[in-house]
Each structure stands twice: as structure tokens, then as C-alpha cells.
Amino acid sequence: MMANRLLELYIHIPFCVKKCLYCDFLSASASEAEREDYMEALFLEIRERAVECKEYQVCSIFIGGGTPSILPGEQIERMLALIRKHYALTEDAEISIEVNPGTVDEKKLCIYRAAGVNRLSIGLQSTHDRELMALGRIHTWQQFLDTYQWAREAGFDNVNVDLMSALPGQTRESYAESLGRVLNLRPEHISAYSLIVEEGTPFYRAYEKGQLALPDEDTEREMYRDTERLLLEQGYHRYEISNYALPGKECRHNVGYWTRREYLGFGLGAASLMDNTRFHNTAERQAYVESPLQQRQEIQPLKRQEQMEETMYLGLRLTQGVSREEFRQRFGVSPEDIYGPVIEKNRRDGLLEYHRKEEGNTEGCQDGDEMAYLALTPRGLDLSNYVMAQFLLE
Numbered sequence: 001m002m003a004n005r006l007l008e009l010y011i012h013i014p015f016c017v018k019k020c021l022y023c024d025f026l027s028a029s030a031s032e033a034e035r036e037d038y039m040e041a042l043f044l045e046i047r048e049r050a051v052e053c054k055e056y057q058v059c060s061i062f063i064g065g066g067t068p069s070i071l072p073g074e075q076i077e078r079m080l081a082l083i084r085k086h087y088a089l090t091e092d093a094e095i096s097i098e099v100n101p102g103t104v105d106e107k108k109l110c111i112y113r114a115a116g117v118n119r120l121s122i123g124l125q126s127t128h129d130r131e132l133m134a135l136g137r138i139h140t141w142q143q144f145l146d147t148y149q150w151a152r153e154a155g156f157d158n159v160n161v162d163l164m165s166a167l168p169g170q171t172r173e174s175y176a177e178s179l180g181r182v183l184n185l186r187p188e189h190i191s192a193y194s195l196i197v198e199e200g201t202p203f204y205r206a207y208e209k210g211q212l213a214l215p216d217e218d219t220e221r222e223m224y225r226d227t228e229r230l231l232l233e234q235g236y237h238r239y240e241i242s243n244y245a246l247p248g249k250e251c252r253h254n255v256g257y258w259t260r261r262e263y264l265g266f267g268l269g270a271a272s273l274m275d276n277t278r279f280h281n282t283a284e285r286q287a288y289v290e291s292p293l294q295q296r297q298e299i300q301p302l303k304r305q306e307q308m309e310e311t312m313y314l315g316l317r318l319t320q321g322v323s324r325e326e327f328r329q330r331f332g333v334s335p336e337d338i339y340g341p342v343i344e345k346n347r348r349d350g351l352l353e354y355h356r357k358e359e360g361n362t363e364g365c366q367d368g369d370e371m372a373y374l375a376l377t378p379r380g381l382d383l384s385n386y387v388m389a390q391f392l393l394e
């Protein structure tokens with residue numbers, strides 16, 4: 001059968017040098033032997049799942065974590081060779097890997113590039129060593145700068161930098177300085193998130209005891225506004241609530257999540273959406289390593305109503321918004337047929353608007369259609385959670 005459906009692959013590497021104090025991701029430190037065992041299980045899963053993907057072409061691969069760059073470069077090389085052997089890739093597949101400063105050198109980055117990785121996502125968070133230390137990060141600003149320079153020298157022309165605001169001890173000025181320093185480097189993509197104090201983390205415990213000196217709400221809001229203003233001034237396009245890119249450099253893999261493209265996750269805890277069914281692998285490392293093919297959990301076929309809800313609240317994260325034509329093609333009805341009163345109310349409140357196709361967007365709809373997309377207004381973006389919650393039916 002012809003491989004004609006598009007699929008994204010996500011590969012989870014659950015290892016870090018040490019745990020950052022705010023982090024609740026599925027990651028931990030591990031010995032080299034534990035990492036080796038995990039990788040063997042992962043390779044087995046990648047190889048054996050290929051049979052489920054014969055009808056698909058893989059259009060993006062995202063190697064995330066944890067800290068995938070903790071692994072020897074050769075293991076990433078081997079993984080990508082294995083994927084190429086067993087899966088059909090589109091010619092221009094986006095292949096991203098997350099990298100943390102302090103775990104790579106120029107040689108490793110050259111191995112990635114030669115293996116076909118064409119996008120790097122570097123975890124920086126702040127350019128101030130004092131703030132990095134407060135977060136429990138393992139690296140300094142200078143180590144980031146070295147990593148960034150090596151990435152350019154290795155030939156990477158698509159680099160994301162992660163930044164965080166609302167950090168302990170951070171001021172509006174120090175955050176603006178972080179943004180300015182990163183903007184001077186001109187990465188193709190910047191992800192800018194506010195710190196969320198997650199339950200179960202050391203930060204949460206400190207917060208509970210009143211020992212975490214976070215910026216107040218007004219300062220946090222000013223940081224949020226500074227992000228948008230400074231990045232737009234410098235020619236970045238805000239294409240999602242927390243993501244900015246130079247034209248054409250949006251992360252295709254993540255856009256796929258927000259437009260509900262099918263994806264298959266490999267590795268510990270990795271989530272998938274295939275055939276309108278969501279499921280994920282176990283979060284127990286030992287169980288995964290022992291039998292990586294028997295660990296799918298919470299297999300949840302999505303009802304038509306749930307698919308519509310997801311289409312709306314995920315699609316509205318994108319500034320492009322939800323394509324009304326795609327919605328109609330998928331469900332045989334328009335968004336207004338299902339959500340008429342909600343859409344009207346939010347339009348009246350200035351939180352939603354219709355607009356035409358954004359420049360550079362190649363999706364199939366008429367250029368001139370003034371109502372091709374339904375999207376959040378700038379004010380709606382500020383209140384996105386409030387608006388999106390209204391698209392849950394029942």
C-alpha cells in the first residue's frame with residue numbers, strides 16, 4: 001500500500017545529569033549501564049512498531065526528554081539509521097533534538113548534523129548565572145554561548161532557544177536583559193514560557209513554606225508583555241501562545257500537535273495519537289525496559305465530540321487559529337454549527353475573530369476568504385485558558 005498519511009515520531013530520552021529544582025518531567029539521572037539497557041529497549045520498540053506505520057510517511061521526528069544530548073552522539077546516529085531503515089520519511093522531514101549546554105561538544109553536534117538532525121532546541125532559560133543556579137540548572141551562560149557557536153559551526157541553521165520568565169530572584173530588567181542577549185544571537189526560534197510551580201518539585205515545597213521569592217503578578221504580566229514587544233520588534237512572528245519564530249521557522253512538529261496530526265511516541269511515558277485514539281507508554285522504567293512492546297496504557301478512542309473539542313482548543317493555541325474548511329472536511333459541519341453561541345459571544349467580547357490565511361501558510365484554502373480561520377484576538381491570547389475552556393462540550 002502507498003504510504004500517504006503523514007505521521008510524526010516523538011522519542012523520549014528520560015535522563016538528565018541531575019534534576020532541576022522546578023522540573024516535573026519524566027526524567028532522572030541514571031548510570032551508563034541503565035541508559036544502555038533503556039536504549040536497547042527503545043531500539044526494539046522503534047523497530048517492532050514499524051509494522052503499524054506502513055501506510056504513513058514520517059514528516060517529523062522530535063528527540064526530547066530529559067536531556068537526549070546526555071547520550072553519546074553515536075546512539076543518536078544509530079537511532080536515526082534505524083528509523084530510516086524501517087520507516088518511510090518525507091524528503092524534507094524536520095528532525096529535532098533537545099540539547100542542554102554542559103552535555104555536548106562540537107564533535108557531538110557534528111555527529112547529529114551528519115546523522116540528519118536539522119533542528120536543535122537548546123535549553124537556556126536565563127542568561128544570568130545567578131538565576132540558572134537558583135533553578136538548579138547544570139550550566140552557565142558561557143556554556144550556552146559555546147554550545148550555540150558550535151551548533152552554528154556544525155551547520156545548524158534552525159535553532160530554538162528556550163527561555164523562562166517569572167523565576168525566583170528575576171526582575172523585569174534581568175529578564176529583558178536575557179531576552180536582549182538571546183535576540184543578539186538571532187536564533188530562528190524562541191520558546192518563552194513562564195515558570196509554573198509544579199506539585200512534587202523542590203520548588204513546590206519551598207513555595208509552600210514561603211521560601212520561594214517569585215516576582216509578583218504585575219511584574220510577571222510585564223515580563224509577558226516585554227516578551228511579545230521585544231520579539232515582534234525584532235522580526236519574530238508569534239505563531240503560538242508561547243512560541244516565536246523567524247518567518248518559515250515555526251516548529252513543524254509542534255504545529256502538528258496543535259493541528260492534531262497523528263503521532264507515535266516511543267520510550268518511557270511517550271504519548272501517541274493514532275487513528276483518533278490516544279494512548280501512552282508506561283512511566284515505569286523497569287517495566288518498559290523489560291517489555292517495551294507491552295506497555296501501552298489508557299488506550300482511549302476519541303468520540304467525534306472529543307475530536308471536535310481537541311480541534312478547537314488545540315488549534316486556538318496557534319495565532320493562525322482553526323481552519324474552518326479543515327473542520328468542515330473532518331466533521332462534515334462548520335465550527336459555527338457546533339459552537340455558534342460560544343463563537344458569537346467571544347467575538348462580541350473581542351476575544352475571537354475571523355481572518356484570512358496568514359502569509360506563507362500553504363494550507364488549502366482560498367487566499368481571499370476573509371473568514372478562513374477562527375482565531376484568538378491579541379486580548380483573547382491573554383485570556384486563552386478562559387476562552388478555550390468554553391469549547392468543551394457538555
Ligand code: SF4
Pocket residue numbers: 015016018019020023024025027065066067100123
Ligand atoms: S534538564 Fe530539563 S528535563 Fe532535565 S531536569 Fe532540567 S528541566 Fe527537567
